[in-house]
Amino acid sequence: MLNYQCLETKSLCGTSHIELDGIHIYIDPGSDDSLEHPPVSEQPDLILLSHSDLSHLGGLVYAYHKYDWKNAHIYATLPVINMGRMTMLDAIKSNLVGDITKEQVNQVFDSIIALRYSQPTSLLGKCNGLTITAYNAGHSLGGTLWSLLKESESILYAVDWNHSKDKHLNGAALYSNGHILEALNRPNTLITDANNALVSTPSRKKRDEALIESVMSSLYKGGTVLLPVDSSSRVLELCCFLDSHWSSTQPPLPFPIFFLSPTSTKTIDYARSMIEWMGDNIVRDFGIDESLLEFRNIHTITDYSQLSSIAPGPKVILSTSLTLECGFSQQILLNFMSQNSNDLILFTQKSRCQSSLAKQFIRYWEQACKKLMDIPPPVGLYAEHNIKVKRMEALAGEELKQYQEQQLQKISRTAEDSALELRNKTILDEDLSSSSDEEDDEMGLTPEAPGAALGSALFLSGKSFDLNLRDQSVQNLQTKYKMFPYVEKRRRIDEFGEVVKQEDFVIINEPMNNFEAEASPSDSTAIDPTGKRKWSEINDGIHGQNEDELQEEIPSKIVAEDLMIRISCQVQFIDIEGLHDGRSLKTIIPQVNPRKLVLIHATDEEREDMKRTCSALSAFTKDVYLPKYGEDINVSIDVNAFSLKLSDDLIRNLIWTKVGNCEVSHMLAKIEKPSESEIQDSEANEEDAKRNDAEKEADHLPVLNPVTLRSDLARAPRAAPLLVGNTKLAELRKALLDQGISAELKGEGVLLCGGVVAVRKLSGGKISIEGGLSNQFFEVRKMVYKMLAIV
Known part of the structure; x- marks a missing residue:
């Protein structure tokens, strides 16, 4: 089941929501300068980013923290991650956004998983069975066309692409050297924009x-x-x-x-x-x-x-x-x-x-x-x-006083949480031997202090105090109890002596690679015990800290006024936007030839014009959708797909025929359900615990067994040979020219051969050969059959 919905946001490009077999995928959660994103009805399992501007990722940080998107896996190319980080930091400073901090931006972009172009990635967990691949979209550095594959569903998400070269970018991988990339040709569903459908851009x-x-x-x-x-x-x-x-x-x-x-x-x-x-x-x-x-x-x-x-x-x-x-x-x-x-x-x-x-x-x-x-x-x-x-x-006056009180409360809560975490960690690290009680006696830490708690116990009780110990509860204590909270870590001892932690002896100042060797000694605090550092922790990039970060932050507020x-x-x-125009859009999309087309991110006039153009093409699909914001449409393909398991006897007797990159075979078999005893034997297997869920689920699938009984053979249908494959008119034309037969493409899926035979591509992948009975007719038909596998 494949459903698509375009969510209305504060940007021109609404967030795309794809539900594929229970997997919720959000693509390009954009926003305007406000960096806000509206609430969504379903929590995302997967988030994909196409470009690095606000229209495609402006609402990501807001939604990540506001709606708790932390459990979703986020994928993008490396340039989109790096440039998107700069986009968000610029928007925060330019529009004086106070709800999002620099630390929140770094947290989100540090969690994004980087992909390279043409790198198929198979996902696990709830997204098991889904494969995503990024392709070059042009338009922006690292811009991406997303290909999603899951069983019989193939989706191509292509928005804001540019087929022509720029000064610093190549054209989109969708259309290169006059041809559609093989991996992106004929998808089940193409989701693309119709921007500039009414515009013809000069050279x-x-x-x-x-x-x-x-x-x-x-x-x-x-x-x-x-x-x-x-x-x-x-x-x-x-x-x-x-x-x-x-x-x-x-x-x-x-x-x-x-x-x-x-x-x-x-x-x-x-x-x-x-x-x-x-x-x-x-x-x-x-x-x-x-x-x-x-x-x-x-x-x-x-x-x-x-x-x-x-x-x-x-x-x-x-x-x-x-x-x-x-x-x-x-x-x-x-x-x-x-x-x-x-x-x-x-x-x-x-x-x-x-x-x-x-x-x-x-x-x-x-x-x-x-x-x-x-x-x-x-x-x-x-x-x-x-x-x-x-x-x-x-800030000044009462506002400044309230701000300072809020900061003190925040610091107090942070200190209490840190002390509690340290206390809990110390308790977990305590040695369970009897020597721990003896250490307490030697230190004189008796729990019978009348009317007062000791050390960190006072700190954990909810009280807070500053360097001068001005808290009233602390002033009432005896002098010897006036101390800062401190929890001494107890030594753990095993049969070999004191337990040594390896991370306590790591030389963190020694650079682990050439990039860290270029960093200044003051950057050593950003290195973790393994010697690795996050990109955002190296003073936020290639240069050192900004001067404004070194200055003390002045408490202030945002004031808006109309002028x-x-x-x-x-x-x-002058259009230097790096997007397709109407001519290129109406030329390339028919060549992609999807089974279903979804047009988004454009005005109603542009989408209607693109739909009329597609409807006028006889060989193009009639399933063209123009969804409105918030409208949920079903774009599943009409196929009957079932999961079956082939028996070993059947596999040994199959004769395979190569078709492109795949192999197909014709079989005569019958479906049998696994018996209860076979399922129980499989579940009782000692090694069953080591198998994954997919292998366990396969044990319950119906099994295809070869037909051996005469009664089954008599009832079996008599199937005619099948022609399997995809005939491309451009390749057929080249093969006919090599045989000395003239061939000319007439457009709209028609190839005229020798002036008397026409090969026409129809909807649904069918091919029609029209012409009078002649030697050329049979030569053309023979050439078409050669390009297909007969099974």
Whole structure:
């Protein structure tokens, strides 16, 4: 049973919920800048992440802690994990999110299991029998198409994919060199988006030229160019493109480029450490060009105050967030974009700006230019807008007092829990020999202290005290009882002497590999007894601690206010989003040829247009679904699949025929249920406890035995030979051309052979050969039979 449901979230891409034979799978729990995720009806067993932007993982940390998703296994590629971590940290700082902390982000992303492309992974536990595989999706570094296989069900989840190459990425594995990848061809269910189904995007060369022309025109007029970007996905493409143009221009351009984000430096460092995940051109040039991905012309800035020290003048600023609703891009909009009418706000992503200030600006540009050209020029924007601005304000007065009291209570509870945990651990480690009582007598720790508890016992009783021992219950004690809580660990002794713990003698300061050798001695506290460290514990990445982390945290609160701003600048949109357009979508999806198609993450007009295109194809499936948010649809395939066990006698007499990567055989057998005695003998087997649940369950399956009795043979049906396999028209055309027979593809699953015979692919995998009786007809039919296995 396969059910699909798209959950409505605060992002354009709703969370996908797939229920496959009782396994609950959540894919891309996204959100907007608020980082919130709505509650779900079922706890996830498996979570998959496709891309590293907020639309695909923005709600993960919130739901992980709020709805207790800790029991679910989370899978993603390494770049999605690293870049997703940067995305979340940037969103927390940019939007001043107080409900999610940096430690919570690191906890979630440290728990994600990393996969490589084309690496089938068989899952265990409740997900037993399910195999997941990640494939390159383009669009973003580490972007993923997910293939899910379980028995007769095969699902391909492909959203936000890009079939064409970028500056730093290869195209999607779905469509490469004019062909669909064999492993992704003909899935039972294809879940994909219909974004840009109504749009025909100009060539990349034209878009690059238009972007450079608009940027340089504004700079030479003395304006500042603002490019609102995401924090870690498509911003890398813009950095590669702009840095390459600045480096190739002679004489050098005098205009600086700034990448302004709280995590800009770490984002580029992460990208430089994952060259192998990038495009063929970058991988090939790596080692030849030492300056690869160093971005010599781009200055990374993590604090908005650093812009004040830069000399005024024209400049290019890549700034987060993408929506202009928060972060540094909002501050630049407030302070820069009302001074010079030659300033330019250049948008490169449109689908991620729904219901935001950026979307309003893009809509204004579309209405003003009226699409008279493929890439219309910038238009002037002179207007007043009311926007909400968040800022941090230090606590004072009664609010500061309440905050300090809450912190003291928190510290007290933490200390009590730590002492209780230590006490319990000590009790478990106590030696059960009689020498423990003698140690108590020697130390003078008698339990008969009148009217007071001793040491840690007082601490565990719920009282708390500071360094001056100002607690009233402690002041009433005698002087000799005024001490800090301390629990002495008792020595454990066996027949060989005192028990020695190996971890107490591990040299933790000695680096275990080359990467740790580069870390400073001060990082030794992040090393565990095994010598290994988590990626997030090495001062959160490649660089050391940020300066703002070294400063004492000032108690503050978030204050939001509405401001009326005046904007006087130029606005333009050029698509550098790295997504498929309508032409590529309507060309590639029919070639994938799924048995069932589910269209999500697009407007109703785009999905209806894509459905009409698919309905017009005679050889394409008619099962096309357009689910609404929250609608649960059944997309199970109509097959009768049963689990049976073959007897040894039957297996010895089978004749196998190879079909592609598989082998098939025709058999004549009868089904028999295992007897009660056989089941009991199996359960009574001494080695039964060593077998897993799958092997035990197989003992109860019906058994296929060969037909030996004449009465059974007389009742058995007479089956005609079966043709097994999948005939591909492209391969058939090549085979016919090799035999000297002309063949031409006419589209919609029709191959015209010799001008008189037509081979047509019908729905359900059937093939029709049409034509008059002639030598060519039989030659074509013979060639089709050769491509199939006769069983």
